[in-house]
Amino acid sequence: MTTIETHDYDILIIGAGGAGRRAASEAQQQGLRVGIITKSLLGKAHTVMAEGGMAAAMGNVHSEDNWKVHFRDTMRGGKYLNNFRMAELHAKEAPERVLELEQWGALFDRTKDGKILQRDFGGHRYARLAHVGDRTGLELIRTLQQKVVSMDIDVYMECKVLKLLKDSEGTIAGAVAYWRHNGEFVTFSAKSVILATGGAGKSWKFTSNSWEGTGDGHAMALWAGSELMDMEAIQFHPTGMVWPLSVRGLLVTEGVRGDGGVLRNSLGERFMFNYVAPMFRAETAETEEEADKWYDDHSAGRRPPELLPRDEVSRAINAEVKAGRGSPHGGVFLDIASRRSAEFIRRRLPSMYHQFMELAGVDITREPMEIGPTCHYIMGGVKVDAETAATKTPGLFAAGEVAAGLHGANRLGGNSLSDLIVFGKRAGEGAVSYIAAGGGSGKFKQSDVDTAIAEALEPFDRAEGENPYDIQRDLQDMMQANVGIIRTGDELEFALGELEKLSDRVRKIKVKGGRAYNPGWNLATDLPSMITVSKCVAMGALNRKESRGGHTRNDFPEPVAEMGTVNFTETSKDGKWDGAFKIEARPIPTITPELKALLEEAK
Amino acid sequence: MSEITMRVWRGDANGGDFESYTTERSDGEVILDVIHRIQATEAPDLACRWNCKAGKCGSCAVEVNGKPRLMCMTRIDTLPEGPVTLTPMKTFPIIRDLVTDVSFNYVQAKKVPALLPPPMPAEGYRMFQEDVERSQEFRKCIECFMCQDVCHVIRDHEENKENYAGPRFFIRHAELEMHPLDTNDRRDFVREEAGLGMCNITKCCTEVCPEHIKITDNAIIPLKERVVDAHYDPVAWLGRKILRKTKTSATDAAVQPAP
Ligand SMILES: Cc1cc2nc3c(=O)[nH]c(=O)nc-3n(C[C@H](O)[C@H](O)[C@H](O)COP(=O)(O)OP(=O)(O)OC[C@H]3O[C@@H](n4cnc5c(N)ncnc54)[C@H](O)[C@@H]3O)c2cc1C
Ligand code: SF4
Ligand code: SF4
Ligand code: FES
Numbered sequence: 022m023t024t025i026e027t028h029d030y031d032i033l034i035i036g037a038g039g040a041g042r043r044a045a046s047e048a049q050q051q052g053l054r055v056g057i058i059t060k061s062l063l064g065k066a067h068t069v070m071a072e073g074g075m076a077a078a079m080g081n082v083h084s085e086d087n088w089k090v091h092f093r094d095t096m097r098g099g100k101y102l103n104n105f106r107m108a109e110l111h112a113k114e115a116p117e118r119v120l121e122l123e124q125w126g127a128l129f130d131r132t133k134d135g136k137i138l139q140r141d142f143g144g145h146r147y148a149r150l151a152h153v154g155d156r157t158g159l160e161l162i163r164t165l166q167q168k169v170v171s172m173d174i175d176v177y178m179e180c181k182v183l184k185l186l187k188d189s190e191g192t193i194a195g196a197v198a199y200w201r202h203n204g205e206f207v208t209f210s211a212k213s214v215i216l217a218t219g220g221a222g223k224s225w226k227f228t229s230n231s232w233e234g235t236g237d238g239h240a241m242a243l244w245a246g247s248e249l250m251d252m253e254a255i256q257f258h259p260t261g262m263v264w265p266l267s268v269r270g271l272l273v274t275e276g277v278r279g280d281g282g283v284l285r286n287s288l289g290e291r292f293m294f295n296y297v298a299p300m301f302r303a304e305t306a307e308t309e310e311e312a313d314k315w316y317d318d319h320s321a322g323r324r325p326p327e328l329l330p331r332d333e334v335s336r337a338i339n340a341e342v343k344a345g346r347g348s349p350h351g352g353v354f355l356d357i358a359s360r361r362s363a364e365f366i367r368r369r370l371p372s373m374y375h376q377f378m379e380l381a382g383v384d385i386t387r388e389p390m391e392i393g394p395t396c397h398y399i400m401g402g403v404k405v406d407a408e409t410a411a412t413k414t415p416g417l418f419a420a421g422e423v424a425a426g427l428h429g430a431n432r433l434g435g436n437s438l439s440d441l442i443v444f445g446k447r448a449g450e451g452a453v454s455y456i457a458a459g460g461g462s463g464k465f466k467q468s469d470v471d472t473a474i475a476e477a478l479e480p481f482d483r484a485e486g487e488n489p490y491d492i493q494r495d496l497q498d499m500m501q502a503n504v505g506i507i508r509t510g511d512e513l514e515f516a517l518g519e520l521e522k523l524s525d526r527v528r529k530i531k532v533k534g535g536r537a538y539n540p541g542w543n544l545a546t547d548l549p550s551m552i553t554v555s556k557c558v559a560m561g562a563l564n565r566k567e568s569r570g571g572h573t574r575n576d577f578p579e580p581v582a583e584m585g586t587v588n589f590t591e592t593s594k595d596g597k598w599d600g601a602f603k604i605e606a607r608p609i610p611t612i613t614p615e616l617k618a619l620l621e622e623a624k
Numbered sequence: 625m626s627e628i629t630m631r632v633w634r635g636d637a638n639g640g641d642f643e644s645y646t647t648e649r650s651d652g653e654v655i656l657d658v659i660h661r662i663q664a665t666e667a668p669d670l671a672c673r674w675n676c677k678a679g680k681c682g683s684c685a686v687e688v689n690g691k692p693r694l695m696c697m698t699r700i701d702t703l704p705e706g707p708v709t710l711t712p713m714k715t716f717p718i719i720r721d722l723v724t725d726v727s728f729n730y731v732q733a734k735k736v737p738a739l740l741p742p743p744m745p746a747e748g749y750r751m752f753q754e755d756v757e758r759s760q761e762f763r764k765c766i767e768c769f770m771c772q773d774v775c776h777v778i779r780d781h782e783e784n785k786e787n788y789a790g791p792r793f794f795i796r797h798a799e800l801e802m803h804p805l806d807t808n809d810r811r812d813f814v815r816e817e818a819g820l821g822m823c824n825i826t827k828c829c830t831e832v833c834p835e836h837i838k839i840t841d842n843a844i845i846p847l848k849e850r851v852v853d854a855h856y857d858p859v860a861w862l863g864r865k866i867l868r869k870t871k872t873s874a875t876d877a878a879v880q881p882a883p
Contacts (some may be wrong), residue, residue, distance in 0.1 A: 060813065064682075065676075065681045068678050069681050070674065070675075070681065120748040123741075123805070128759055130756075137748070156680070163765075167733075167739075202723075265652025266652070266654070267650070271677065372679075372680065375679065379650070381652065490663065490664035494664070540672070
């Protein structure tokens with residue numbers, strides 16, 4: 022075999038979204054040699070698409086806000102499946118992490134007295150989201166990009182990692198990847214690896230995720246021996262575009278509702294008042310008058326029901342459509358036009374204005390938008406230690422959307438961007454301490470590299486076979502239909518069977534063309550991750566015989582107390598993408614009395 | 625359902641040719657939808673970039689009938705009847721099909737002198753909306769590099785690339801120059817290394833910017849004034865810069881330049 026390009030680092034970071042970059046700057050600052058790999062260009066990760074904002078209890082708009090309230094909101098939003106220590110650290114550290122971004126050049130919108138302006142979002146008791154219009158993710162990614170560039174950190178762009186590599190002790194030792202531009206393979210040896218690969222929404226038909234959201238990090242961690250947790254918890258964001266068909270699933274920021282937008286059915290009713298769960302009744306407005314007072318003065322009324330956590334709103338929309346009160350294209354109406362001035366809408370929501378104007382021909386300052394739920398975020402992911410982001414595999418760390426724990430069964434809007442910077446930094450520190458304490462050898466087994474390369478090249482060798490795009494489409498249709506927003510045991514069993522059939526087809530893929538920048542081939546290398554993740558989601562969903570957060574079972578429509586005390590974790594038996602996975606119920610650790618008191622207080 | 629024909633450049637650095645694809649299309653589709661359909665059926669190896677499909681990431685810029693456009697934001701029904709011609713951006717070396725090597729831009733980004741803020745007070749900096757707005761306009765940039773693509777200084781003159789930052793980075797310099805927290809003196813750099821003098825204000829860059837950033841009026845022209853002022857009258861420049869700082873922050877010491 023010809024020699025392969027190789028690089029050596031102390032810490033290899035896979036992913037250049039917010040989490041990966043924050044980890045990189047932390048580790049490099051502490052004097053280690055850091056390399057970042059991303060499968061797209063620098064600056065194009067999902068983080069760039071985030072719109073609404075970044076949650077941090079700075080108390081700039083409502084001085085009553087503090088970490089305790091943020092902690093409580095996060096736990097309640099997550100229906101108490103969250104790792105309480107992560108929720109605590111996140112709430113405590115987010116303000117400092119946000120302020121720090123300003124030192125690196127970020128320019129958030131301001132309050133009248135010159136502080137960072139914060140906006141209202143679902144599930145957050147106070148206006149808490151630092152933002153820049155509706156392009157907050159762009160601000161975050163650009164700021165961290167400029168930071169990474171100024172620190173001269175090595176970045177490998179359009180380079181896709183296929184597999185993690187371990188040494189003979191089972192410790193992480195690097196990764197094998199391929200270059201998009203010419204299809205050549207490359208290996209990285211490292212004393213430690215941080216996964217920051219983002220989400221997995223691409224396995225569903227209607228999704229806000231890009232081609233990158235194939236769950237590679239989730240899958241690679243599982244194959245390498247780490248545990249996945251809470252995989253059944255998928256967030257369907259209530260407001261995705263539904264028309265034209267070609268943009269179905271594209272996100273409409275929750276900021277529209279935070280800034281006064283309301284949901285209506287085809288009869289013109291503000292239906293959310295009919296869907297307030299007992300848990301949220303005490304703090305939710307009962308009438309439109311009361312709700313409308315709240316926007317200007319949070320003490321004059323209780324919160325509008327449009328700002329309930331996302332799982333609640335998505336289920337309500339689903340029910341309205343099912344009851345025959347949907348919009349012409351199968352969604353409901355999101356109306357801000359009749360409630361705010363055109364000038365206000367254009368200033369606060371410029372990219373939503375353009376998105377609808379240019380893609381749907383709808384002027385949101387004059388007409389309502391048609392929206393419906395879209396697959397958006399995966400709360401589940403790699404199980405990590407709260408303090409250090411360490412996984413079960415020695416030397417492997419994970420942060421950002423790929424990690425589980427912080428969000429429990431449902432994530433609050435704005436809690437992801439803050440997650441990235443809080444736990445990105447912690448993962449960087451975690452890897453640094455791990456190396457200081459000895460670290461890994463970086464000596465991976467060459468045979469693993471050879472196997473990974475041979476597997477990747479197989480689809481070229483077949484004389485004929487399946488088109489990877491056909492398999493992807495069938496997978497997405499199948500997951501949308503059977504592992505979507507409302508689930509049943511029968512459908513989940515069926516889905517697991519279908520996934521076996523899809524695996525068979527993946528083993529028969531034929532790739533056309535050469536290795537240089539070949540999207541068909543790239544998709545062929547994504548499908549194993551997509552299948553692994555889809556299977557873990559379906560298995561988790563089958564085992565969680567209740568409805569909680571982002572997981573709703575038609576056959577078990579209510580939460581079940583005993584289920585609220587466990588997380589489901591999954592492991593791989595043989596490290597193979599199409600192999601057997603084991604699922605276990607793991608008791609949630611007992612919350613400390615101090616934190617418990619905070620939750621009680623709020624009840 | 626009607627049909628659409630795309631003439632797509634297929635090839636790499638060694639050459640290539642146009643290939644025509646005729647497919648069905650439905651209401652409201654954008655160019656990227658049609659490209660995806662071609663990939664899923666006839667040509668799974670057709671190379672293009674995209675991520676967000678919503679005009680937010682700047683990945684999908686190509687030349688549509690000779691003009692740079694975002695494929696994800698260009699609706700088919702806004703184009704003239706007849707076949708649509710897609711070519712890769714001309715200013716950058718081709719990798720394959722519609723994908724170009726845009727590393728020139730990342731090299732330029734590396735050269736930008738970083739923000740140099742005063743130390744942060746414990747409770748954070750105070751800045752006012754009117755002071756951050758000017759730089760915020762430039763921070764809307766999604767790095768699609770279409771302005772770089774149309775700028776004749778590098779589009780037609782490979783040899784200029786070495787010493788020319790291009791409109792994307794002129795707005796970056798302007799952003800930092802107008803940033804309420806910046807204390808770095810970047811005049812010499814902009815004049816000598818960034819090649820601002822080569823820009824003759826044709827405004828082609830402003831015309832193609834999908835974020836509607838007024839590249840020429842709000843960044844290049846003010847930057848030229850500042851750099852020229854600085855060159856001939858350093859005192860006037862200093863006055864301007866300090867004036868700007870004091871004006872933005874009279875009530876707050878946090879944004880005063882470091883002594
Ligand atoms: C449209 C949209 C709007 C959103 N709005 C908000 C919001 O307002 N507030 C909020 O808090 N959250 C929001 N979110 C969620 C949030 O943006 C994401 O959860 C978050 O950005 C994920 O960041 P990350 O750093 O974990 O990963 P990402 O930003 O997804 O980055 C993943 C990185 O990993 C790389 N990668 C993945 N696999 C591989 C591989 N095999 N090899 C090499 N590289 C790989 C990718 O190239 C990429 O660089 C939104 C999400 C979307 C899609
Ligand atoms: S105005 Fe200047 S920077 Fe813009 S395209 Fe013309 S020459 Fe290039
Ligand atoms: S300034 Fe405008 S045209 Fe240029 S890269 Fe940025 S967004 Fe694109
Ligand atoms: S795909 Fe992101 S701008 Fe077109």
